[in-house]
Amino acid sequence: MITVNLYYTGTNGAARKFAEEMEKSGTADKIRAEKGNFRYEYFFSMKDPETVLLIDAWEDQAAIDAHHASPMMKSIAELRNKYDLHMRVERFVSEDLPVGDEGFIRK
Template identity: 25%
Template sequence: MFNLHVFYTAKDKATLDRFYDEVRAAGIIEATHEEEGNIRYEYYFCAARDNEILIVEQWKDRASQEYHDSLPHLVTLGEIKQKYGIETVIEEVR
C-alpha cells in the first residue's frame, strides 16, 4: 500500500472555498475514486487554519499513484491550483 498526505494552502479561506468548489464541479474527486488502484482520496478542511485542506490518499501501490498523476483530471487539477495560487506540500506516509 502507498499513502500520501497532501496539503493545499490558499492565501485565505475565500480563495480555498472557490478552489474546492471548482475542483468538485470538475469531477476530479469522483474521477479519482473510480481509478484502478485507488483505495482512498478524501479532502479534509483544517479546523486550525481555515485556508488549508489535507488530502489523504491511499493507493494499492506506488505505480497506481504515479499513473494517477498522469491522467487528464490531474492536469485539470494542476490548472485549477495555478489559477487560485494554491501551494502544495506532499508527504509520504509510511
C-alpha cells in the same frame, strides 16, 4: 498501500474553493474511480482556515504513477494555478501493526 497527505494553502479561502470545485466538477469522483485508488478525501483545518488537507491513498506506486500520467493531472494543475495554491506533501507506506498494538485501537 501508499497514503499521501497533501496540504493545500492559499489566501482568502482559495484552498477551500479549490476543493469544492474539485468535488463539484466531478474530478474528485473520477480520481476515486481510478484503478488502485483507495481514498481521495478533503478535510478542513479548524486551526488554519487557509489550509485544506487531501488524504489520497493508493494500492501501490504503479497506481500513483498511472494517476500522475493521466490527463486529469493537467486539470488539477490548472485549478491549483487558478487558486494560487502552495503545497506541502507527506507520504506514508502502510504496514501491519506490531503484535500488541491492537489493544490500543478501539474499533
